[in-house]
Amino acid sequence: MTRRDVVVHPDATVLAEAVAARLLTRLLDLQSHRNPLHVVLTGGTVGIASLAAIGRSPLRDAVDWSGVHLWWGDERFVPEGHADRNETQAREALLDALDALPADNVHPVPALSADVPTPDAAAAAYARSLAEFAPPGLLAPRFDVTLFGMGPDGHVASLFPGHDTVSVTGVAAVGVEDSPKPPPQRVSLTFDAIRASREVWVVAAGAEKARAVASALAGDPVEQTPAAGALGTERTLWLVDAAATQDAAPGAPATAPASGEGVDPVVGWASVDAWFERLAPQDVGLLDAARSAQDAGLPDIAVSALQGKLLHLLAQGVGARRVLELGTLGGYSTLWLVRALPADGRVVTLEISPEHARVATETFVRAGVDGQVDVLVGPATQTLAQLAADGVEPFDLVFVDADKQSLAAYVDAVAGLVRPGALVVVDNVVRGGAVVDAHHPDERVQGVRRFVESVAQDARWDATVLQTVGSKGYDGFALLRRADA
């Protein structure tokens, strides 16, 4: 699952003030239970304006700066004190005024000098500094907040579209020789280091960024839009102004409402999901499942954390011991389900794609649940027929999250595989409201319509539909109970 929360502010000025307020609040909050904190600063217009806004805020003195370490996501490779350096700009905007910030807590990327003559040398030295604060197994500290600006081309830090540096792994920092944006020589964190971040905040303002914002939020390949790969392990937050969202979120308003709140529907729903996620915290295994699916290039169509928790609670609610899933994908929903089962419980999950099945299987091994999950590869219609022919023990709960065209056939087959009173949950049946359009050209919409029509006339099922909004947009679940025999 690659969830990005998006908050839209009316303009760049309000955005910079909001980033400042949000960062100060986050630092204060984190300092109540974690020390030290590691924050990655960004250069760029809004990034520096945000630092200046922090400098003006009375709250800045509420932060214990002695417990904050500052790093940079990228640096322009010029001599120390040069006006182009992100460090120089950050010092002028804020750092020089922070008397309580120890000099040793500031970790700039080494500047061009006789001792550090190349971007590669600076990157190597910067990587060594990062390693000093890295936990075992990581190349860099687990940054609490990593701030990024983003260029109109979708670059973050100094990772530019189409450049080899985007795919460099195994090191924390990389030298850049041919930046399309001046100056050409730079140093950048790599994605390996960026993804050590607990939270990544991408800040973007202006209509010239709108295409890149839309592309990143759509999850386009990082080679094309590096900002799409800027992800935190706990949260990825996009803080943008209205102009930068005009190409984003199809179906959403082109601009934010004129009110100060300025959150468009999809964005607002995602933020609400994020707030409620305290009820559905994802542990390392779930985060790993989401990350592995993303790294393997699987489609970003898994359930959200809150939806996964819903499946978990439903499985517990019906006292499920045996669960059938149609559509494993990367195993994210499977993990939520298997964790609801007793020690002798089992999930049988069906997946048509051998590659998806491989990714999911590896995830189950790492999560330690492979002994409770059977991944059956092949077209679900055939596998369901085989399960029936094998006379498998009936299932207590079924989650159907496979292709919508065949829904009616799947649910018909499932009717013969479950116990009386079993619960069947079918995902994505509202489809942004398109389901009410009898002439809709999308075969998935027609597949859902055929399924609903057939269930409505099938005495074996008692059913309802729950419309939902959230980080997955506007959709819904069908809930079916197998009638008692």
Ligand SMILES: O=C1O[C@H](COP(=O)(O)O)[C@@H](O)[C@H](O)[C@H]1O
């Ligand atoms: O060169 C850089 O540009 C980006 C974005 O800057 P912006 O002025 O378009 O907001 C910035 O994030 C990066 O740190 C900087 O080196």
